[in-house]
Amino acid sequence: MKIWTMMMAAWLLALGVAAQARLTGRVTDTSGKPVARAIVKVYGAKGDSLAAYSSTDAKGNYVLTVKVPAPQLRLRVSHLSYRPGELTAENRSQHLPDVRLQPGGQQLREVTVRAPALRITGDTLSYNVNQLKSGDDRNIEDVIRRIPGVTVETNGKIKYNGEDINRFYIEGLNMLGGDYTIATKNVRPDDVSAVEVYQNHQPIQALKDVEFSERAALNLKLKKKSLLRPVGYAKAGAGGGAGTAWTGEAFMMLIAPKHQHMVTLKGGNFGRDYSNEIATMPGFGSGESEPLAASVFNDEVFSSGALPDNRYRRGTSAIASVRNLFKLGESLTMTVAGSYGYGDQQYGSDRTTDYLGAGGERIVVQELGQTSLRHQLGRLNLRLEQNSASLYLYNDLKLRGSFDRNRYLAAGTVNARQRNALDTYGLTDDFRIVRRRGQRAFQLQGALSYAQTPDGHLRAVDTAADSLLADQRTGGRTLRFRMGTSYSWFLSQLSQLGLALTFQAAHDQMDSESSLGQNDARGYQFVTSVGPRYTLRYGMAIWKLQADVQMYDLAYRNPLNGVRYSRHRPYLAPSTSLNLRFSPLVTASMKAGYGVNHGGLSSFVLRPLWVTYREQRTMGDGALPREERFYLNAALNLENSFKGYRVKFSGAFNATQDDLMASSHVSETGTQLSVVNQKNTTRYWVASASYMQNIFDKRMLFSFNASVNGRRSAVLREDVCYGTRSLFTTLNGSMRQTFWDEHIVAQASVSWLRSSVRTDGLADNTHFDNVSAYLNLSVFPVKQFQLYATCSYNVNEMEEGHFRHDLFLDGGMRYMHGHWEAELAARNLTNRRLYVIRSSSLFDVTTDTYRLRPAEALLTLRYNF
Amino acid sequence: MDARILQRTCLLWALACCALSVRGQFAVSLPESVAEDSGRPFRQKHEVKVDDPRLECIYAFAGKDPEIKVVRRVAYIMQIGAKWTKWSDYSDYLKDSVCWRTDWKITVGEMDERFGKWSSFWQESQLRDRAGDTFACMGGTTYDRFIYEDSTARMDWTLTEDTATVCGYACRKATARFRGRDWTAWYAEKLPEDAGPWKLHGLPGLILRAEADSGLLRFEAVQVRVPEGETYYVARTIPGPEDVPMAREDVLKLEREVLTGFDTYMEQKLAKLSPSERPTIQVASLKRMFYQPLELE
Missing domain, CATH: 2.170.130.10 (TonB-dependent receptor, plug domain)
Known part of the structure; x- marks a missing residue:
């Protein structure tokens, strides 16, 4: 037994030895010099599985031990600096001939993994x-x-x-x-x-x-x-559709550590409104004040602006803008800027309004309208800013002028022609000083603004009757001054106490003259506010409490009818806020407060003013209203920026009680709007949720928003008081995804809006559904060439259960080569000529019909530098 | 004196950064003399060129320390020459290359302006002699510097047929157990170099991804480049008197002591400074720094 076991072991050992081959050899270059550090790999004849591998030593020698039973072996030799070499050999222990590698390294791809997003x-x-x-x-x-x-x-x-x-x-x-x-x-x-x-x-x-x-x-x-x-672009193009289309754009930016410059020149008539690009966004500085006379007219007489401008407006839009920043010191900068905008746009739109008349009777007014808006705007701006850890100095001087010349033509219930002219000039200076010493900060800030509307005109003619409907001149000015100072200091590491003192002064004046009567209202308003504030920081929570006491000193008069009014009394305006950070991902905030607002000059403009050729408005009733307001806002945020998602839930409630109620009287020939002295409570609430996810790796973006807002109030129509409740529900979702290494970019969105209005005492409660869908597809057959198409689909409810469907198709192609880009853009390829949308405003229902730009195309050439 | 100031500066900033990484509350004030020192050259030349790199690979490292719930992310570079390969912290490599480019004249202040004051508290670099397959390792903390030779770093790789694309290269998978950890490596046959991150090597292609113990430690290539023009060479650092020869096992022990008993270690080191040189340092919740050694035995 022992002998048998030993024999079996010897046989197995012999088998193992027989299946193991030791290969040796040398790798050299073409001149016979050894190649060190070359990788030698051995494969069996069948398949590609690696049987053994080794690397050459300094003398180019290698040793391989192969344990596979294949009769033939393939050797592959690779080295970064040489072309790969191959050799075939029998599977037995032997010294192989030299492998000679040809010079010429492999073409390595230098690869860098994209940096994190x-x-x-x-x-x-x-x-x-x-x-x-x-x-x-x-x-x-x-x-x-x-x-x-x-x-x-x-x-x-x-x-x-x-x-x-x-x-x-x-x-x-x-x-x-x-x-x-x-x-x-x-x-x-x-x-x-x-x-x-x-x-x-x-x-x-x-x-x-x-x-x-x-x-x-x-x-x-x-x-x-x-x-x-300098970096930027220049672009020019021409095309056609309803007429000749053109565009020209130039943009240049130069950014250096000590100075920055930006110059823009743009113009065109392809339906693009450039004026947005020179608009000042809110939240920067104290804002510009406007005289009351500048806001009398309604520019959009026959439309509600529910459709993008480039679908229906024709005419020219142009802007010029220059901005320069100079860094004068380590923390001192000066900005000099100027801009000019010009717009001359025309469009046709019809409006049918179904009004609630006396006794519940419906009055239908039809207006077939043509609108021509000409607007010019100029601004100059000089800003100095010193922003260091101990001192902040800021002065921002702005000059502006705007000039409107509008024309309207109406046919239908009334045939009329209307012209508006309105010029406004303004000057604003904002300044602020903050001095920081240790944990104490002292602030002084102020704003002075003056604006004037010297001459505003509205003139309307009934073309059928050949008679003057309205001829009105308005003018006015406003002078405002605001000064505030605050001082704060830390009571401990956690709590901070501060005191803010604010003084506001305003003087306003407005006059008008028309067949409806004369107005000449003027007056001043001083508001002095003292506000202690307390801030507590505990862990990741910040709680603020503020209790402003506001002293109102107001005096207004209308010398034409002898009305005088004054008020001198204090009000309390407390507010509180809480900001919480539960974790790095979850934050919450809450704000609540109470305040009192007063009317102003408008309360003493007692004679009606023409707003349009068929609408008159009486702004005030001779008494200063008092509006008490309570608000509560809360929000919860969940965000994980690395994973690219953000979720937000928010809600707000607002209750306002005032002693003015809007009133209106409607007839076929005109609408009279006014206010009457009557208690009114308005409640407004909103709840919303939003989710946004950017999956950076997959180049996918997804967002979803839902919001519901409701409003409850009361208004007078034909001297009957109606309680109204409105509810707006919006849902929208959008998605963007790139496919096949960004050869295809797809973007889609869908939104649904339901607007419901319920009026107490009326049997008919109205609600409308609007659905819009959008699909944008870009295809890049090669990186330099883009084909794109955009499809917009809208469904509007015209009557209960009856929907109107509109499909718009735009598209184009773009070729990019080096600095150059050529693009052919086509719009409204389905050649839709009319767009109808129905909306409700309390108990009136309006149907707007826009006459659209026809199918058109524009070929542009762009140079990027 | 210069060396002491340099040591102290590095120590302070390393300490501050480490404190940040574990979210400890800390406050550091520097003595005046340290701030005045910014005009001094950043580093003296104490290295020699041993090779020219023919391939360079930058790796992103991510390691998890479940005990203090910290993920450490660092970038490393592997320079591959014909005879030598060098593995170093990418931040140190950049500083060294800037010193070389400026002929070692760049000052402390200029270097701080470019790179900030951060550097890893525990450092280690390895220079591998490809012919002898031995690693010359050096590193440590500002106070305890070590050098040792590692001639037994061999991995017995098991090749598999699994494939993946890493950093744009088709890679094959191999596994090995090395010094107490189970490693999975992905190597690119298109890059015929038997090198890889840290001490990992011995595969028929450059290792572009390696992870140990189910992702507890992970290296992944983020850039593979062929050096062109005048590039910083593969350098061998000449050991100074502060670089103490140690056994590899003693280095592992020192690493554990320093990183798991950081507060005690720092107290001992600061006690050796004279009161006028001792900075005002308050560190809380810093008993342990990131500790997840690459080799356990």
Whole structure:
């Protein structure tokens, strides 16, 4: 037995030895020199499975032990600096012939894995633009709108987490102020390396850790290649449709450490309204004041603006803008800017309004309208800003002028022709000083503004009767001054006490003259406010309590009818807020407050004013109204920036009690609006939820929003008081995805809106459903060539259960080669000529019919530098 | 004196950064003399060129320390020459290359302006002699520097047929147990170099991804590049008197002591400074720094 076992073991050992081959050899170059560190791999004849491998030593020698039973072996030799070599050999122990490698290294692909889409440093989120952009992006705004938490409204306004941003920097400098759309709509993504989001950004360095900010700021970090030299583009194009179309655009930006410049010139008649690009967004400075006389006329007489301008407006739009920033010191900057906008646009739209008349009778008024709007706007701006840790100095001087010349032609129930002319000039100066010493901060801020409307005219003629309907002249001015100071100090590491003192003064005047009577109202308003405030920071919670005492001193008069009115009394306006951070991912905020508002000059404009050729409005009733307001807002945010998702739930409730109620009288020939002295309570609430997810790796963006808002109030129609309840429900979802290595970019969105109005005492309660869907598809057969199509589909409810369907198709193609781009853009390929939308305003129902631009196309050539 | 100031500066900033990484509350104030020192050259030349790199690979490292719930992310670079390969912290590599480019004249202040004051508290670099298959390792903390030779770093790889794309290259999978950890590596046959992150090597292609113990430790290539033009060479650092020869096992022990008993270690080191040189440091909740050694035995 023992012998048998030993024999078996010897046989097995012999088998093993027989299946193992030892191969030796040498690898050299063509001149016979040894090649060190070459990888030698052995494969069996069948398949590609690796049988053994080794590397050569300094003398080019290798040793391989092969244990596979294949009769033939293939050797592959590879080295970075040589072409691969091969050898075939029998599977037995032997010394193989030399393998001679031919010179010529492998063509290695230098590969860099894309940098992460997001880096987080403290409160700064830095989004890598290369990761967010795609081939169909035209400007940096297209990239910014893909950042989780950011929403960009149709006018270009940027919000982060539902709050307006408070700064838009380029390379950390505030050249743009509130005019940032000129950058977002023109800077190319190729010039930007990162978009940084500064969360809870306190733009005043001296107030850091003293005043908490809920708002965020954005900063564009440019690529090195785009710094210190002019970058931008020039574009020109021509085309046709209803007539000859043209466009011309030029944009230049130069960003350097000590100075920044931006120049824009644009014009065209292809339906694009450029005036948005020179508009100032809210939340920057104290804003510009307008005289009451500048807001009398209604520009949109026959339409509600529910359709994008480029679908139905014709005519020319042009802008010119120059902005310059100079860094005068380490923390001192000066900005000089000027802009001019011109618009001359025409469109046709018809309006049918179903009014509630006396005794529940319905009055239908039809207006077949032609509108021509000519608008010019000029601005000049000089700003000085010193922003250091101990001192903040700010002065912003703005000059502006706007000039409107509008014409309207109406046929239908009344045949009329109307002309408006309105000029307004204004000057505003904002200043602010903040001094920080240790944990104490002293602030002084103020604003002085003056605006004047010297001459406003409205003249309307009944063309059928050949008679004058309205001939009205209006004028007025406003002078406002605001001064505030505050001082705060830390009671302990956790709590802070502050005191704010604010003084506001305003003098307003308005006069008018027409066949309806004369107005000459004037008066002043002084509001002195003293507000102690307390801030407690505990862990990740910040609680603020503020109790303002406001002293009102008002005096108004109307010398034409001898009305005089004055009020001198204090009011309390307490407010509180709570900000919580439960974890790095979950935050919540809550605000509540109570305040009292008063009317102003408008309460003493007692004679009716013509707003349009068929609408008259009486602004006041000779007594100053008092409006008490209570508000409560709450929001819960869940965000994980690395994973790219953001969820927000928010709700708000607002109750207002005032002693004025809107009243109206309607007839076939006209509408009279006025206010009467009657108690009225308005309640408004809104609840919303939103979810946004950017899956950076898969280049997919998904968002969903839902909101419901309701309003309850009372109005007078034909001297009958009606309680009204309205409810608006909105759902919308959108998705964007790139496929096949970005050869296809698809974007789709769907939204549904239901508006319901219920009026007490009326049997008919109205509700309308509107559904709109949007699909945009871009195809890149090669990287330089883009084919795109956009399909918009709208469903509007005309009558209960009866819907109108509208399909718009736009498309085009773009070819990019080096610095050049050629594009053929076509619009309204389905050649829709009419668009109808129905909407309700309390108990009146309006149907607007827009006459659309026909199918048209534009060929443009663009040079990027 | 210079060496002491340099040591102290590095120590302070390393300490501050480490404190941040574990979210400890800390406060550091520097003595005046340290701030005045920014005009001094950042580093003296104490290295020699041993090779020219023909391939360079940058790796992103992510390691988890479940005990203090910290994920450490660092970038490393592997320089591959014909005779030598060098593995170093990418931040240190950049600083060294800047020193070389400026002929070692760059000052502390200029370097701080470019890179900030951060550097890893525990450092280790390895220079591998490809002919002898031995690693010359050096590193440590600001106070305890070590050098040792590792000639037994061999992995017995098991090749598999699994494939994946890493950093744009088709890779094959191999597994091995090495010094107490189970490693899974993905190597690119298109890059015929028997090298990889840290001490991992011995496969018929460059290792572009390696992970141990189900992702507890992970290296992944983020850039593969062919150096062109005048590039920073593969350098061998000349050991100084502060670099103490140690056995590899003693280095592992020192690493555990320093990183798991950080507060005690720092107290001991600071006690050796004179009162005038001792900075004001308050560190809380910093008993342990990230500790997840690559080799356990």
